[in-house]
Amino acid sequence: MTINNSGSVQKWRSDKLSHLGSSIFAEVAEWKEQARKSGLEVIDLGIGSPDQAPAPEIREALSAAVLRDDSYSYPASKGSGKFREQAAKWMSWRFGVEVDPEEELVSLMGSQDGLAHLALAICNPGDLAIVPDPGYPIYSGSLAIAGVEAWPLPLLADNDFLPDLDSIPDEVWQKAVFILLAFPGNPISVTADYAYMEKLVGLARKWEVLIIHDLAYSEMGFDGYRPLSILQVPGAIHTAVEFHSFSKSFNMAGCRIGFMTGNREAVGALRELKSNVDYGVFNPVQEAAVLALKLAMQGDGRLEVAPLYEHRRNVFVQALAQEGWTVPSPKATMFIWAPLPEDYCAGQTGRSRRFAQELLLKTGVAIIPGYAFGVQGEGFVRIALVEDETKLVEAARRIGGFVRALD
Incomplete structure (x- = not known):
């Protein structure tokens, strides 16, 4: 038995479900829907789902x-x-x-x-x-x-x-x-x-x-x-x-x-x-x-996925830098782990969630707040390289405009 946000008792819902860490992903899905309803074209860099098909x-x-x-x-x-x-x-x-x-x-x-x-x-x-x-x-x-x-x-x-x-x-x-x-x-x-x-x-x-x-x-x-x-x-x-x-x-x-x-x-x-x-x-x-x-195992590299994501990483990190936001360049995976702009809500709790929500509702770019991954994730956001080069550059342009407006 558990109690929901409205204070009512939920009889058939395990308390364990509140510890599974999926609530923020449901929230981001709701934000995406709000952004679309407001007329924004959403560029989804949230969930790490490959946009390519198998060979x-x-x-x-x-x-x-x-x-x-x-x-x-x-x-x-x-x-x-x-x-x-x-x-x-x-x-x-x-x-x-x-x-x-x-x-x-x-x-x-x-x-x-x-x-x-x-x-x-x-x-x-x-x-x-x-x-x-x-x-x-x-x-x-x-x-x-x-x-x-x-x-x-x-x-x-x-x-x-x-x-x-x-x-x-x-x-x-x-x-x-x-x-x-x-x-x-x-x-x-x-x-x-x-x-x-x-x-x-x-x-x-x-x-x-x-x-x-x-x-x-x-x-x-x-x-x-x-x-x-x-x-x-x-x-x-x-x-x-x-x-x-x-x-x-x-x-x-x-x-x-x-x-x-x-x-x-x-x-x-x-x-x-x-x-x-x-x-x-x-x-x-x-x-x-x-x-x-x-x-x-044929070793001809035809199935290799790394070159595509390495190129996307290079394009996106460079595009963000040109927009005024410098983020670390990862050595692997499909994710950018980016520290929030230094002065953004400094010292406040929930700042990564607020940044991700404001970014999505104002620009249509979906990312995941770092606290979704643990206490030490506060102050960071995760950005997935799961769109093509053109959309990544457009996302960087939108993010850059959002970050500059924070000054």
Whole structure:
């Protein structure tokens, strides 16, 4: 039972829903509708949904499989053997990591599916987990669902947003079941080198803490940077699991497919939970994903998504600078993590929400306020590079006019 904003009791609504972090996204959707009703053309740089389609061969494979009579039985909840085997081959090709497709890999309806359920599978109510702040909302949302206590690990500009492992007290390490990090991350595209990952693995093994590495943006590195797998560190497979997604890497967001690989005990726990929750990914989607991995492994770069987003980043950051707002240029992902103009509502709470709302209602450009991703996100906004170059330049022009009007 919970009480809504009007003070009335809601009998059939769990209190946990208020901790899932989705309210701001619903608010932004309402603002977009208000902007459209006022006559503005909305440029939506809010949700990180790719605006490109999968390669034609992938779509053709999906179409052909959908038309087959034998495609409509229940799929295996752990994923088809062909999918798991191909995913394991891709891990070897892409990262030089060998995993057992039978015991160390499970298919998912997108990485968010696994992130939402893993705490339920490996934790008990009252356990503790270390999560980044700011972080993707499902990180803390999944803990609320599972009744697990979150210990927020601040990502601070003074440390280039790299999580400070030395700042975690021994008593937190001792109590924690897992630590969840993402390199590169969302909303902040922070990156980590091999030495950092070695240190992380060493600490996790010392304290017997599971590392959960969200690598949804593995194929979105820029300027020669290629994201690393935590499983590349020797011995990491004994203390780490990693999530991979086809949404961003292959423009298959609507297909809902991904996988988790690594420590076989954690993989087995998630498999067992999901076998009681769903029947796995639609077989034709798995077949399309198998082809996507095979095409990627040809190594001709035809499926690479990084060049498109690197170009968009360059165009947008330069256009914003020309408009008078200088923002950091990320090394990866499809997101800009931008500090608000210095004098905008300085010292006031809720300033990122106010900035995003005013910007959208006055200019039609939709972005996400940073506090949606955690306490440390206040004072920032996340901007998604999910429109073509022309619209990004137009968005920068509108944003520039808005920012100049603040002076």
